[in-house]
Amino acid sequence: MRSLKRKIISSAFIFLLSAGGYYYFWGQYLYTMTAYCDCPICVNVDAYRDGRFASGRAVYWGGIAADPSIPFGTQIELVPIWPGDFWSIFRVLKNRKKFTVEDRGGKIKGKHIDLFIPHSHGGHQMALEWGVRKMRVSINGELAK
Numbered sequence: 366m367r368s369l370k371r372k373i374i375s376s377a378f379i380f381l382l383s384a385g386g387y388y389y390f391w392g393q394y395l396y397t398m399t400a401y402c403d404c405p406i407c408v409n410v411d412a413y414r415d416g417r418f419a420s421g422r423a424v425y426w427g428g429i430a431a432d433p434s435i436p437f438g439t440q441i442e443l444v445p446i447w448p449g450d451f452w453s454i455f456r457v458l459k460n461r462k463k464f465t466v467e468d469r470g471g472k473i474k475g476k477h478i479d480l481f482i483p484h485s486h487g488g489h490q491m492a493l494e495w496g497v498r499k500m501r502v503s504i505n506g507e508l509a510k
């Protein structure tokens with residue numbers, strides 16, 4: 366029994382060490398993830414609240430905003446690591462991890478992605494619940510650096 370306890374403690378320790386190491390080495394590749402809906406608070410320019418993304422397509426669940434260097438139509442997949450990330454993806458995104466770049470934003474520059482949450486998926490309330498998360502992503506199937 367004693368050795369089992371020791372095994373559990375040491376594997377917990379190794380887990381924490383590797384999780385810490387993961388962030389130490391890969392932290393520079395983390396993307397800032399925010400969320401928005403098409404309410405006047407999230408989109409404060411009336412002309413942009415026309416039911417269309419910057420790509421011209423009508424807004425839909427699964428479209429997101431990204432840096433202008435990432436072309437429209439690019440597939441972005443979230444790569445969650447922490448339990449909190451899985452929980453937020455489950456609660457707010459209904460377990461959806463794959464998204465398509467359709468939109469731009471004045472503040473969406475560099476490693477920053479803004480997830481569009483339609484009103485049918487909770488809209489503003491869910492965007493607030495998502496808050497600001499840091500996560501790795503894969504872009505067109507390749508882990509982003």
Ligand SMILES: [Zn+2]
Nearest residue numbers: 402404407489
């Ligand atoms: Zn909103």
